[in-house]
């Protein structure tokens with residue numbers, strides 16, 4: 001039997017259930033929606049989670065489209081899935097857990113006696129620790145971003161090559177290979193010897209079908225490449241950024257971009273202008289390094305110092 005929370009599946013079966021993580025302010029149970037697929041044949045275990053950030057819905061879009069296509073009778077091994085990790089934030093369509101104003105992906109590996117986010121992290125990390133491979137489905141929040149996967153353990157970590165291979169197999173086209181901040185699942189799980197990536201499926205408000213399709217194909221590639229499903233995965237060369245530079249507004253006003261997402265950037269080239277409401281250019285910001293135009297804010301209005309865009313740097317292919 002394979003169990004996650006109240007979901008229990010015998011070999012060849014699929015089950016859904018709930019993973020309790022505490023109580024709400026009215027004393028009712030808070031329990032994350034979970035699913036397990038128990039393959040008819042033995043194999044590895046994959047852990048999948050989505051909506052670690054409550055406004056990032058492309059990951060649950062991937063699950064919602066992919067899971068009905070998976071037949072446990074054709075599967076080797078098991079898939080453990082948490083469909084909505086940051087449930088409190090999901091309820092109110094916010095990025096952070098409103099109970100403790102915390103970003104879930106800074107709370108791993110969690111604490112079963114800690115804050116709300118630490119308890120959710122601990123409950124989901126337990127499932128991750130039972131697995132051989134972990135995919136933590138994210139996106140660039142509600143900003144605009146290319147489709148990429150993140151390898152967050154850092155290039156000197158003992159699991160780096162395995163994580164990078166997983167990113168190649170997922171085949172989003174771009175990889176950000178840079179050590180992430182403390183508390184990320186994609187750092188905590190490799191510390192336990194589990195290859196983990198953080199696919200970042202674009203950036204949008206709600207669902208973006210193109211990014212969701214890339215995510216569905218990415219998970220399918222992982223299932224085939226690692227022997228859960230029969231077949232041969234096909235994946236191409238990835239453009240890798242090992243650095244990431246963020247640009248802020250030097251003046252208040254309205255931003256006009258000079259580059260499109262995924263376009264190559266050369267050092268010294270203009271990235272964006274800030275204008276006043278009547279079109280007069282107040283400031284033009286140029287690139288500090290060569291790279292790829294990676295992410296931008298969604299809304300044009302900015303205050304001095306406010307985030308505008310990011311460029312992936314130190315580019316090569318893997």
Ligand SMILES: [Zn+2]
Nearest residue numbers: 053056138139
């Ligand atoms: Zn996220």
